[in-house]
Amino acid sequence: MQYVVGIDIGGTCTDCVVIDDAGKVTLGKTFSTPSDFSVGIMDALAVAARSLELDLRGLLEKTRLFLHSTTIAENAVLDGTLARGGLITTRGFEQTLFATRGGYGRWSGLTEEQKRNPMETEKLPPLIPISRIRGIKERTDARGYVLVHADEAEIESAVKSLLDAGIETLGVCLLWSFANPEAEQLVARVARRLRPDLFVTLSHEIAPIVGEYERTSTVALNARLGPVVAHYLQELQSKLDSDGFDGTFLVMQAYGGLLPADKAADRPVAMIESGPVSGLVGSKQLGKRINFRNIIAADMGGTTFKVGVVREGLIEYQREPMVLRYHYALPKMDVVSLGLAGGSIISVDERTGIPQIGPQSAGSYPGPVCYDHGGEEPTITDVDAILGFLNPAFFLGGREQLNIEKATEVLRKKVAEPLEMSVFEAAAAMYKLANSMIYDLLHKVTIQRGLDPRHFALFSYGGTAGMHVAAYGQELGVSHIIVPHSAAVHGAFGLITSDIVHEDQTTSAMRAPWDLERLNAIFTELGDRVTAQLRQEGFDEQTIQIGRSIDMRYRRQVHIMTVPVRDDGALTPATLEATIALFENLYEEKYGRESAYREAGIELVSYRVRGTGLVKTPEFRTQEMAAADASHAVKETRRAWVYQVEAFQDVKGYDFNRLLPGNQVQGPAIIWTPITTVVLNPNQVAGVDQLKNLVLTRE
């Protein structure tokens, strides 16, 4: 028997999913260990191994693929534990990072309320200080024409002076380098000659897009993450190896694919927020398996609520990705966060008497009041406990006690009394407010983008999600609500359903009449490069898929859209025409009718190739369907808040472990799984499917 292992490190927990050749899935979950994440990884592996009646070595020796997503990259940025970086740029533009496009760096990433109070806003310090930035005399124009060539001697002295300044990593971002990379390549050659082991990041490689601020920022982040992440991956690899691992080590990228660990080490900025992306990819793959092509994937854990959208089986990319308010420009699957989850603190504004939830979070320590870890501020989890949803017998496997009495007292004092409500009224009101805020966020990522939630299924996962999903899901009007079997370890689940993806692109503006020869030459070069890469990694014709796309825009308009080329082989006038027609349709769909300024003509901007190496992972094992009756799984009847009727009622509580595929649970009801809780409205029915996912539908 061989195994595929997925390990996802989150803010609070490290999740592990193991699937064997027969498709049997084993889960493991432990607390994350930020001082040395590998400890948590080994713990989670050991938990899973025990379930399989193996030891750690036994499991690792039989592991064919080790798939990994981690918060190491975003943590290094948040904690400031980045490498000492230097930057080479075009002379006259050395302060691009410092300038942050003017006030943009001061207000971007803030809430609407914060933006309205500029007196209390500030920029972050630049990722690389001016003392370690060197401008070189060189200039390329918008069409890639070189006005002034870079001088090798000048580059050499710039690199030397940066090395003297003690840099551990070098970033290079020259104007229009993606239109003509020759100057950046020259800098790289010189740097590697002077210091062969120096980590070098080139802007035309890491972020070949228009916009020097975002591109430089991406370079700076990548450069400074490089040595940190490379070290982490190397250490982990050697730890795994010494415990008997002999398989392939792949790392998740925020664009939604896996890369071999050594390749991933070159582009660490792409690992930022790859964990939540894993969850989104997992939803997409699960959707494929159970026939949903339109999915709203919502992850509600301890500190943040994250949501992404799968549309017609595809995931969209984020508009302006940011980490700690530092911008970066990489294709990153669009996951939007809101500081609202189980640990979010509830307060009441003294002057206006208006209640507020978050964005501060109590985390796991001191945590919600009911955890009894010393938390003194009321949180959403406390509200859930007061409303009767949480069951101490199931809470974290029954290992931890719940102090609901204390939670009730704190909520009374800090929320109910200022609002002049009873404590239960206040809890119900806060429950409603939280659901409404989540609804607004979901509204933003669907209706506001022209997507009709009625045509979507809502996949809900993460520790706190199940207690709220029935409420906001119903308001949103989605067709189905799915609580995946893997809900509590969904990120790790996403990993084992992902493929290896290499992306490459070139930017070169083109207008009609189209130069097909040039266009085909570009695609051939990109395609060959990506294919060679995949072949080197052991993929063959059967397991390599190549996708091509073109970034286009209407001239004189700002928005650029990525449009897939739907045919294989050389582009013909007909395929190009079809691609342009698709662009016009997509543009109109996204930005509204008559929004295009067609008279200005269309411009092709960049050309992308995405090579996928299909990773062979086993099929999940399905189970036989039993009868609908779920009464055997009733654990107890308890008083709990029923959202729809706005009252406390006697509600049946079910033990998820005793539910069988085919069972139907009629709301109002509560279902306790070992790790999470699902609450049903009276008009909802939860069916258990063959993969033990809960499928909530309206009666």
Added chain:
Amino acid sequence: MTSPVDPVTFQIIRHKFYQVIEEAIIALENVSGSPITNEGHDMMVSLYKADGGLMVGGVGFLHHLTSASQAVKHIIAHFAEDPGIYEDDVYFFNDSYTAALHPPDVYLISPIYWEGKLTGFVANFVHVTDIGAVDPGGFSPNARESFQEGFQTKGLKIVERGKLRKDVFETFLNVVRDPGMTTLDLKSQLAANHVAKERMKRLYGDYGIDAVESVAEELIRQSEKLIRRRLSELPDGSWRAREYIDMPGETLKVELTAIKEGETLTYDFTGTSSQAVLGINCCYWATWGALFAPIFPLLAWDVTWNDGVTRPIRLLAPRRTVVNCERPAPISIATVGTIQIVNNLSTLILSKIFGASERYKERATAVWHGSHAHVETHGLTAEGEFFIAPLTDTFAGSGGACAFKDGVDLGGEIPNVVSRWANVESQELNTPLLYLYRRPVPDSGGPGKYRGGVCHEYAFTPRGTGEHPLGVVLFGKGTRAPMSLGIFGGYPGCNVGYWTFRRANIMELPYNLDTTDGEERQEQQWGSLELAPGDVQYVRFMGGGGYGDPIDRHPEAVLEDALLGLVTEQAAREIYGVVLELDKAKVDEEATAQRRLEIRSIRLGQSVDNELSVRQEVAPTGRRINEYLQQTTDGSTQCTWCGWELVPAGGPWKEHAVLRRSDISVAGALRRENSDYWLIEAFCPRCATLLDTDLAQGDDPPLQDVINRWPT
């Protein structure tokens, strides 16, 4: 809470109002092709009540919040009967003499109906690509009358019951230079209003019209209550501020007195110059809006921006002055002209009031980004296509220094809290030109205890115009008069600079003003010019104002500035009195102490006791006047640096301070030498601390503030 709506629903609906605006703004950005809209955020969307009152103001240029309210009121008053305001109508409005700010900032106003009843309005503006004025792009430095400033209407129905009026639309397009892009501007505006309207209807449907209206009314009451309470927590008195507009051939003065009494605040512009020959004039409602653009974020930062904020405020603007002009005075440059001056004065005067309050002293700020040195370009590309393209550089801005921190370098501006520039690459992709450099300017920030944020400079040359010249339109202010004024002894930011270099050294890739050279070098300020291939246009902005006496700045902060290249070694020594050993990255403490004492002695013309170079322990009385002054319990004015009582009870303190009329270059390099503008510096006669600085032209006197009462 008097609203019948429960607090949770209240919060939900309030939240939805913001969301409606945000969605409308996204629609606007999505459709607009214009970099100043998309990247610079030169736009605004707000919601109005059925009577035109401001219901919920959005972000973008904030002077429009109240002006569009006035436009809606005008449409209700004049067109409700004929031609009527029907469901799905859209009105086009841009007349400054009625409500708007200047002709290219076009309001599109849509009534919102629910079940057959008019329930409110949504209005937005963008700066349209062209308005058919004498100069391309909407700013008309060559106009002498408003009649030369393009198409202007007090209300024109361009959509009637959901149907675009083709005759009207095409009539408008017929008078503008770039009808394609201008069409797109209007379409983006239509899309934004449409989205807002649909979302408001959904809100009515979900919560009921009564609930939504009662929340809106309650928010207005709440804002008014909180602003009145905040005003009553500030001292009573009158404060004065003054700026100048240095135009070709004339200098205009804008004088503002703010009278704070109880829970009301009155702004009085008596003493302001007569209306100008050139288009920097403001109509009454533009001045009103310009006052509020800083009032919202500075005084009303934590309440909903609506009519409630405006109710405790009064405006007195004498007729036929630059703050209340009459036809046919040209107005097309108002937004970057007198409106900006009023923004600056409103910021300064609120900050002076805050500075006199123990409770609010940390809200005081010097002027941010005092002058929009905005540049418009136009011409033909090499392929012969006509274009108009504003450069977005002016949206970078620079922060004013505050009572507790430095101004944010390239930090934006107060009247538009979400502005930014477009990347060089995105500018070059859309406009046939090439940037040679874009970099922060050392010593551009106003020196002070806290330094004003630095601004930037940039230079560009035509590229992609073939043999055609590149047209450039300029309308600069602040090339001689400082406009980013400091506060409580802080100095102003640098002057604006425009230089044109003919047949320049572009192949040497100059990287700052010093390295830029050409066969001819011309200083520019105003009007239109053409750049031939190989010519270079250089522009420098104005750094933010400083806060407090520069020799009160922490020497380590000066060192850090010098190491970052934001302050030169010379300015450190001359102005901040800090002697640096830059090669060792350290401060020479002994030399610094000596130099600072020397500066004090020079200020008074006599030696100053060594012990007074450090701030003494002076017990606060609770009657703060500014950073360095307070009133004692017996009513005399005391320096809080050294404890000296300058003035016995009752007297205006400036008459007892040591006054020095200094050349503005005292504030550093990049300030015009030997101009007819002065900084009147007021020093403590004992310790020589710089207590205040006033800008004056010719013999204009120092400004006297009077505080009558501090709240107990």
